[in-house]
Every structure is written in C-alpha cells, then in structure tokens.
Amino acid sequence: MKSTVIITAGGIGKRMGEEIPKQFLLLHDQPIIMHTIKKFYNYNPDSQIIITLPKAFIPYWEELCDEYDFCIEHLVVEGGKERYHSIKKALALVNGALIFVHDAVRPLVSIETIESAKKCAIHNLTAIPVLPIKDSLRYGTAKENKHIDRDAYWKVQTPQVFHADILRKAYDLPYTPKITDDASLVEELGYQIHFSPGNEENIKITTPTDLQIANALLKKKNDL
Numbered sequence: 440m441k442s443t444v445i446i447t448a449g450g451i452g453k454r455m456g457e458e459i460p461k462q463f464l465l466l467h468d469q470p471i472i473m474h475t476i477k478k479f480y481n482y483n484p485d486s487q488i489i490i491t492l493p494k495a496f497i498p499y500w501e502e503l504c505d506e507y508d509f510c511i512e513h514l515v516v517e518g519g520k521e522r523y524h525s526i527k528k529a530l531a532l533v534n535g536a537l538i539f540v541h542d543a544v545r546p547l548v549s550i551e552t553i554e555s556a557k558k559c560a561i562h563n564l565t566a567i568p569v570l571p572i573k574d575s576l577r578y579g580t581a582k583e584n585k586h587i588d589r590d591a592y593w594k595v596q597t598p599q600v601f602h603a604d605i606l607r608k609a610y611d612l613p614y615t616p617k618i619t620d621d622a623s624l625v626e627e628l629g630y631q632i633h634f635s636p637g638n639e640e641n642i643k644i645t646t647p648t649d650l651q652i653a654n655a656l657l658k659k660k661n662d663l
C-alpha cells in the first residue's frame with residue numbers, strides 16, 4: 440500500500456519564544472525537523488514525504504538543506520493559519536493510499552509507534568498513538584472542581600494514520616477551534632478512531648523545557 444507522510448511544520452513556535460520557528464532549532468547535531476524527516480525516510484524510503492513550512496521560512500529551509508547536505512527527497516507546501524490549514528494544503532499533493540500525519544516537532548517517535556499505527560490503520564481505517572495518563576486529573580476550575588477517572592482519558596500523539604479517501608473527506612469539513620488534530624476531524628465524519636501504542640519519548644517539543652528533555656533523551660539513546 441503506497442503511503443504518504445505529511446510532516447507538518449507550518450507553525451511559528453510562539454510558546455518556544457525563539458527568534459526562529461522551533462522546528463528549525465538544533466536537536467543534538469541537526470535541526471529538529473531533519474531528525475523527524477530522517478525517521479520516516481528510514482522507516483520507509485519509498486514513502487512520499489510532504490512537509491509544510493511557514494512561507495517566510497521556505498528560503499531559510501533551503502539554506503539549511505544546503506548547510507547540512509540534507510538530500511532526502513521531499514515536497515514543500517506553504518503552511519496555513521492553523522495546523523488544519525497546513526495539512527489541508529498538503530493533501531492536494533498526496534499520491535499515497537495511506538496517509539501518516541505527523542508533527543515535525545515530534546522527532547523521537549519510535550519505529551514501533553509508526554509501525555503499530557500503520558498496521559492499525561490498514562485494518563481499521565484509522566489509527567492514533569496514545570499513552571495512558573500518569574497524573575491524577577481533576578475537572579473544573581480553581582473554585583469548583585472534582586476528581587475524574589484518569590483511566591478514561593488518553594494522551595494523543597502522532598503520526599495519525601488514515602486511508603487517504605477518508606482524510607480527504609474529513610478535510611472538506613470546515614475548520615473550527617476545537618479541531619486540534621486530524622482524528623477530531625475524521626471523527627466528525629462518523630468514523631471510529633482506533634488506538635495504537637505511543638511511546639513516552641514521542642513528546643511534542645513545544646517549550647524550552649521540552650527541548651532540554653528531547654536533547655537528554657537523544658543523548659541517552661546515543662549513549663546506549
């Protein structure tokens with residue numbers, strides 16, 4: 440089954456608070472996004488790879504590719520206002536029958552997580568990697584709140600994997616602020632969203648602390 444990987448990097452990383460979008464920041468020896476692209480290329484060199492980037496930073500990305508001699512074949516799409524819009528634009532170039540949508544700032548996704556999500560989506564049409572909640576949870580406000588059963592909640596990661604025709608139909612639906620991932624859109628079509636196992640290291644690098652954690656995890660992995 441021919442697959443396409445959309446590695447979405449159209450954001451500007453406000454919560455990171457850096458001059459350049461966080462996906463271009465160094466993780467160990469190269470920009471975060473290069474780690475992520477390499478991970479999926481190494482998993483399946485035959486996949487079509489599409490990345491989304493903020494329009495203003497496409498020339499910067501081209502300079503980085505020259506600087507790091509980064510030669511993995513990929514298509515570049517201008518990102519949109521929200522993550523939804525970036526992916527919607529990328530869908531126009533997809534030629535695979537199975538689509539993986541992955542955050543560029545999740546470079547430490549494991550091969551096992553990718554493989555599990557693929558197998559799940561092939562058999563069930565949809566797949567999202569999840570992890571159980573390890574902290575206690577409460578619902579409400581500082582003034583009024585109550586304990587809730589954490590076993591009924593899950594942390595959702597990427598890659599989120601779907602049959603291409605389903606994801607295309609989902610992105611014909613309009614954007615609303617409650618749409619924070621692809622699964623929440625596919626769900627609107629009435630499809631069941633199926634779980635596959637995530638991996639603890641597959642954090643979304645959002646803040647400076649996340650980048651420190653990712654560097655420590657990568658160092659630990661390389662030292663093994």
Ligand SMILES: Nc1ccn([C@@H]2O[C@H](COP(=O)(O)OP(=O)(O)OP(=O)(O)O)[C@@H](O)[C@H]2O)c(=O)n1
Nearest residue numbers: 447448449450451452453454520521522525543
């Ligand atoms: N318009 C957007 C916004 C986000 N993303 C991507 O979606 C992933 C997860 O989003 P997030 O971590 O929120 O990234 P940013 O939106 O860049 O971060 P912030 O909210 O701090 O600005 C990132 O790889 C980001 O580049 C995207 O492709 N297009």
Ligand SMILES: C[C@](O)(CO)[C@H](O)COP(=O)(O)O
Nearest residue numbers: 522542595596597619620643
């Ligand atoms: C897609 C995602 O990473 C799944 O957990 C998450 O919804 C992205 O949220 P963000 O606010 O765009 O970072």
